[in-house]
Amino acid sequence: MSDYKLLSSNKYRKGMKWLQVPENKIDTVVFNPISNTFTESVIVAEETFNTVTVGSTSLSLPCSTSASVDISNPSYNYYESWGGLLCKGNAFMKKARITHTFNLENPISGIPVLKVILSGKTRRTSRGSIAFGTMPSYDDSSSSVANFIDANKNGDDVEWTGDSDIKLYSQHKINVCPWIKKYQGYNDSTVDNIITRWHGQPQAGVLYTQDNPNGSDWNAYSQSGHASVYPNPYYPPIDWQDANPSVYFMPKKYEFILNVTRINGRQFSIDIEIPIMFIYTAASRMGSPSAGDHRPLIDSFAAYDLITSVTVQLIGTTLDDSTTIRSYSLDKNGELTENVKNKSPFTFNKNELITLESLYGLNNWMLTMGKYILTEYKTGKYVIEADIDARYLIENNITINTPLMIKNLNNEYIKRGDRICLFEIKTIEKKYKDGSFIYSIKALEASYSTVDIGNIGAVYVLKPLEGETVALRQAECLYFNNTNGVLMGTKDEQTAQENTMLLGNNIALPSSNTKLGNFLLVPGKNVGRKIIVMLKTEVNDYDNQDLDFIIRDGAHGESIEVNEYYSAINNQKQGKYFVVLITLTDYFIENAFGVYIRKNNHDPLNVKEMQLYNAGNTDLTAQEAYEWLVNNNKLI
Amino acid sequence: MSYIAQIKFKFEDNTEKIIKDNSIVSFTCSENLTDANVSITPGVCEQYANITIYDRDNFFHLRAMNDSLDGANVEIKIKDVQNNEIIDLGSYAASKWHIEGDNSVIEVQCKDTSFLFDYIVIPESEIATRSILDFLQLIFGSLPDFTYEFLDNDTATRCAQINVPNSWYNQTNLLDLLNKVCYLGMLRMFYKQGTFYIARSV
Numbered sequence: 001m002s003d004y005k006l007l008s009s010n011k012y013r014k015g016m017k018w019l020q021v022p023e024n025k026i027d028t029v030v031f032n033p034i035s036n037t038f039t040e041s042v043i044v045a046e047e048t049f050n051t052v053t054v055g056s057t058s059l060s061l062p063c064s065t066s067a068s069v070d071i072s073n074p075s076y077n078y079y080e081s082w083g084g085l086l087c088k089g090n091a092f093m094k095k096a097r098i099t100h101t102f103n104l105e106n107p108i109s110g111i112p113v114l115k116v117i118l119s120g121k122t123r124r125t126s127r128g129s130i131a132f133g134t135m136p137s138y139d140d141s142s143s144s145v146a147n148f149i150d151a152n153k154n155g156d157d158v159e160w161t162g163d164s165d166i167k168l169y170s171q172h173k174i175n176v177c178p179w180i181k182k183y184q185g186y187n188d189s190t191v192d193n194i195i196t197r198w199h200g201q202p203q204a205g206v207l208y209t210q211d212n213p214n215g216s217d218w219n220a221y222s223q224s225g226h227a228s229v230y231p232n233p234y235y236p237p238i239d240w241q242d243a244n245p246s247v248y249f250m251p252k253k254y255e256f257i258l259n260v261t262r263i264n265g266r267q268f269s270i271d272i273e274i275p276i277m278f279i280y281t282a283a284s285r286m287g288s289p290s291a292g293d294h295r296p297l298i299d300s301f302a303a304y305d306l307i308t309s310v311t312v313q314l315i316g317t318t319l320d321d322s323t324t325i326r327s328y329s330l331d332k333n334g335e336l337t338e339n340v341k342n343k344s345p346f347t348f349n350k351n352e353l354i355t356l357e358s359l360y361g362l363n364n365w366m367l368t369m370g371k372y373i374l375t376e377y378k379t380g381k382y383v384i385e386a387d388i389d390a391r392y393l394i395e396n397n398i399t400i401n402t403p404l405m406i407k408n409l410n411n412e413y414i415k416r417g418d419r420i421c422l423f424e425i426k427t428i429e430k431k432y433k434d435g436s437f438i439y440s441i442k443a444l445e446a447s448y449s450t451v452d453i454g455n456i457g458a459v460y461v462l463k464p465l466e467g468e469t470v471a472l473r474q475a476e477c478l479y480f481n482n483t484n485g486v487l488m489g490t491k492d493e494q495t496a497q498e499n500t501m502l503l504g505n506n507i508a509l510p511s512s513n514t515k516l517g518n519f520l521l522v523p524g525k526n527v528g529r530k531i532i533v534m535l536k537t538e539v540n541d542y543d544n545q546d547l548d549f550i551i552r553d554g555a556h557g558e559s560i561e562v563n564e565y566y567s568a569i570n571n572q573k574q575g576k577y578f579v580v581l582i583t584l585t586d587y588f589i590e591n592a593f594g595v596y597i598r599k600n601n602h603d604p605l606n607v608k609e610m611q612l613y614n615a616g617n618t619d620l621t622a623q624e625a626y627e628w629l630v631n632n633n634k635l636i
Numbered sequence: 637m638s639y640i641a642q643i644k645f646k647f648e649d650n651t652e653k654i655i656k657d658n659s660i661v662s663f664t665c666s667e668n669l670t671d672a673n674v675s676i677t678p679g680v681c682e683q684y685a686n687i688t689i690y691d692r693d694n695f696f697h698l699r700a701m702n703d704s705l706d707g708a709n710v711e712i713k714i715k716d717v718q719n720n721e722i723i724d725l726g727s728y729a730a731s732k733w734h735i736e737g738d739n740s741v742i743e744v745q746c747k748d749t750s751f752l753f754d755y756i757v758i759p760e761s762e763i764a765t766r767s768i769l770d771f772l773q774l775i776f777g778s779l780p781d782f783t784y785e786f787l788d789n790d791t792a793t794r795c796a797q798i799n800v801p802n803s804w805y806n807q808t809n810l811l812d813l814l815n816k817v818c819y820l821g822m823l824r825m826f827y828k829q830g831t832f833y834i835a836r837s838v
Contacts, residue, residue: 024675401835430665436639437638
C-alpha cells in the first residue's frame with residue numbers, strides 16, 4: 001500500500017480546477033535579520049533618582065542641612081606649641097539608600113556593571129577670609145556649621161556632576177576628615193592648596209590602610225599612639241608635603257555600597273548606599289590658644305555639598321537587534337545571487353527570532369531557507385480545487401496536509417515532466433446543505449514528487465535536500481537514516497555514523513561543505529514496508545562479492561547483512577545495477593537505522609547514481625524488482 | 637440523506653438553543669491551513685463558519701430585539717446516518733448576525749476563538765540557543781490549556797533542525813509569538829479544540 005492517497009476524477013462532485021497559480025511564483029526573498037551579536041559596554045538601563053531612603057523614610061533630594069548626619073569627624077582645637085599653630089575643624093557626612101529593579105527591554109548577558117553619577121551643588125565660604133575665631137568650632141553641630149556657611153556664603157551655589165571640588169565622589173569612597181594644611185607663607189591660595197582637599201587615590205589608600213585605627217574620635221585617636229605626624233609612612237606622600245608635621249587627625253572613610261543583583265536576563269535589582277550631604281569646616285592660625293584672633297590666619301574654609309540627584313546606569317553586554325536587509329534570487333545555475341529580480345518577492349519582516357546567526361541544521365538559516373523557497377517556487381505551484389463527497393475523504397482519512405496523487409478529469413496523473421506531482425490539502429471548506437455534505441478542497445503541489453510504478457506503489461525519488469547536490473561518487477559508503485530521512489554518501493564508516501546514526505529528532509544535517517551525499521527521502525515509515533535500493537555503477541566496477549549491503553541499527557550498532565541482492569549488467573544503459581530489498585521493522589523504526597552500502601575492501605565506491613523506491617509491502621524478490629524496473633523502463 | 641447536522645448555540649446567559657437538521661438551510665465551516673490563495677505566507681490561520689438557518693420559533697429574532705445575541709458560542713456537529721458516527725466539525729464564536737424582521741431565514745458568521753490569543757500574554761524569554769521545537773515547548777509549557785501537534789514528520793524534523801543562537805523574545809501575546817515562530821520555520825498553524833496543528837507552508 002502506498003503512503004499516498006489517490007484522488008481520482010470520479011470522486012469529484014463538481015469538476016476540478018487545475019491552476020498553476022502565478023501569484024505563487026517567487027523570484028526574490030528579502031530578509032531583515034537582526035544581528036543578534038553581543039555588543040560590549042552598552043548602557044542598557046539608566047534611571048535618575050530624586051528620592052532616596054533613609055532608614056525606612058523616603059527623603060527628597062537635596063536633603064535639608066539640618067538633617068542628622070551619619071559620620072562626624074571633629075578635629076579638636078589643637079595647638080602645636082613649637083610651631084605655634086592652632087587649628088580646628090569638622091567633617092560631616094549623611095548617607096542614604098536607593099533600591100530599585102530595572103526591567104530591560106532586551107535581555108543581556110551576565111551581570112552588568114553599575115555606574116553611579118552624583119549630581120549636586122556646593123555652597124562655600126570665601127577661602128581664607130574669615131577669622132579663625134569666627135569659624136565654627138569642632139563641637140558645633142552639622143546644622144550649625146551649615147547655618148554658618150549659609151550666613152557667610154561666597155557667591156552662588158556651584159552646580160556639578162560627578163565630583164565637587166571638595167570631594168571626589170567618582171571614587172566611590174570618600175574621606176571624611178578635616179585636614180588643615182599649613183603654609184609657610186600667609187594664605188597661599190593656589191588651587192592645589194585648598195585645605196582639606198582629599199584625594200582618594202593613592203593618598204587616601206595609603207593613609208587609611210591601618211587596619212584598626214584606635215579611638216572613636218580624633219581626640220582619643222591622637223592619644224592612641226597610632227596617630228602619626230608627618231613625615232610618616234601613613235601620611236600620603238603627595239599633596240601633603242606642606243602639612244604641619246604635628247597635625248593630628250582621625251582617619252575616617254566612607255565607602256559606597258554598590259550592589260547589583262541579577263534576577264533574570266532582563267531584571268536586575270540595585271541596592272546602593274551613597275552620601276547625600278557632606279559638610280566641612282576647617283581653619284588654622286598662628287599663635288597659642290590664648291593669643292587673640294589678631295594672630296595671622298593661615299587659612300579658613302567651610303563648605304557643604306548637597307546631592308540633588310543620583311543617576312544609576314547599568315552597563316552590560318547586550319544583544320544588537322539592528323537589522324540588515326539581505327535579498328537573494330537564483331542565478332541561471334540555481335545558486336543564490338544578490339543580483340535580485342524582485343518581480344515577485346517574498347519578504348521576512350523584522351522578527352527577533354530571525355537572525356543573521358540562525359541555523360538550519362549546520363548551515364546558515366537564511367541561505368538555506370532562501371534557496372529552498374526560491375527553488376520550490378521559481379515556477380510557481382500547481383493548485384487543485386475540487387468538490388468531493390465528504391464521505392470519501394472521511395472514510396479514507398484524507399484531511400489537512402494529507403499527501404495526494406491527483407488525477408485530472410481525463411483520468412491522468414497531474415505531472416511535471418515525467419514526475420507525478422504530489423499534493424497536500426491546504427484548505428477544506430466543509431459544506432452542508434439538504435443532507436449533502438461536500439468538502440471543497442484546495443491542494444497545493446508538494447515539494448516532492450513521485451513516479452508511478454504500477455502495482456508496486458509509489459517510487460520515492462531521491463531529491464537533493466533543499467538545493468544541495470552532492471556527488472555520491474568517491475564515497476566509501478552510503479547511508480540512509482530512517483529517522484530523519486537522510487541518505488548520504490560518506491568517505492568512511494565513522495563519518496557516516498557520526499552524521500546519520502544519531503537518534504531522535506535533533507539530528508543535525510551534514511553541512512554542505514562536507515561534500516557528503518545529502519538527500520531527502522520522502523518519509524513514510526510503515527512497518528513492513530519494503531524499500532528497493534537501486535545502485536548503478538560502471539559495468540566493470542564491482543563483482544557481487546565486492547559490496548556489502550547492511551542494515552544497521554543506530555542505537556545498538558548491530559548490523560544485519562543483507563544477503564539477498566541482485567546485480568545485473570544492462571548494456572543498453574551501460575551500467576551495472578545492484579538491487580536490494582530492505583524491509584522496515586518495528587525494531588529499526590524505533591531505534592533508527594541505516595542502509596549501509598560499502599565496498600568490502602573499504603575502497604571508495606564508484607556509484608554513478610542511486611535511487612530508493614518504496615515497494616510497499618510487496619513480496620517481490622530483488623531479482624523481480626530489478627526485472628520490474630527494466631520492464632517499466634525505470635533504470636536510471 | 638446520509639448525514640444529518642445539528643448546531644448548538646450557547647449564549648452568555650447560558651441559554652442554549654439547538655438547531656436540528658430540518659431547520660438548517662446550509663452551513664460552511666473551514667479547516668484551513670493556509671489562506672484562500674494557498675500562499676506560502678506563514679502564520680496562524682483563523683477558521684470560520686457561515687451558517688444559514690430557519691428561525692422557526694422566532695427565538696433569534698426575539699434575542700436580536702433584546703440585544704442579547706452577542707458572545708454566542710456555536711458548536712457544529714454532523715452525524716453519519718450510515719455508521720451512526722458523530723463528527724465534530726468545530727466550535728466557533730458568532731461574530732456577525734444577519735436577521736431581518738420579515739424573514740425567518742437568518743445568517744450567522746462565525747470565527748474560531750483564536751482571536752482570544754491576542755489577549756494571552758507570553759512573558760519575555762531569557763537568552764539561550766533554541767530550536768523551533770524549544771520555542772514551542774517554552775510557549776506551550778506555560779499554557780496548560782493548549783498543546784500543539786505536528787501534522788507530519790517532516791515538519792517536526794524541520795522544527796528540530798532550525799536553531800537560533802542567543803535567541804530571546806520580548807513579552808508579547810500568544811498570537812504574535814506563534815506568527816514569529818511560523819516565519820522562522822515557514823510554518824502554518826491552525827487551532828482546533830485546544831490544539832494547534834502545525835505543518836510547513838513550503
